[in-house]
Amino acid sequence: MKSKTLSENLIYQRKLKGYTQEDLSDKTTVGVRTIQRIEKGDVQPHLQTVKLLAVGLEVEVDDLLVLDNPNEEVIQRKWMLLLHGTPFVGLVIPFANVLIPLFIWISKADDNKIYDAHGRAVVNFHGTINLLLIISLLLFFVFPGFNFFLSGAIFLYGIIVSLMNISSALNKQTYNYPLSIPFLKPKSV
Secondary structure (H helix, E strand, O other), rough: OOOOHHHHHHHHHHHHHOHHHHHHHHHOOOOOOHHHHHHHHHOOOOHHHHHHHHHHHHOOHHHHHOOOOHHHHHHHHHHHHHHHHHHHHHHOOOOOOHHHHHHHHHHHHHOOHHHHHHHHHHHHHHHHHHHHHHHHHHHHOHHHHHHHHHHHHHHHHHHHHHHHHHHHHHEEEEEOOOOOOOOOOOOOO
């Protein structure tokens, strides 16, 4: 069962009472613009604002707030670690840096949009790294001395960016894989 967001709960409770955004603003000290931004999901209000809205709607704060399940957060961190960390298996098994995250992404993409976005980014980045390494190895026949430097630079770049993204994904749930070719594009709605 999908839990509703704060914005969805606020809209539901406001409409259930038959209030317009202006009516709710009049019943609280919360401005109409703030209510609009909360309902659009543009902002995460302070707890004090949520309390004021709950009083104005004559509901409990729990009717508006969405409490995250702490167990779900732990599970999500583990999947983030798997998605961003398994490419290091590619140091031992050729192409595992793409194949393992690809299999994880395929199995988890529909479960959560965060897994979908992170999985695409990981697969795109490591697919790009593999393509660049193959090109650099093919260039060995043209520029033998330069090839060693180029392959090493690509390899080192891949490791550094991967380590930075593991940390970023676990701590902030963000990623940044620059210079990736978008092999897997986001689904169009």
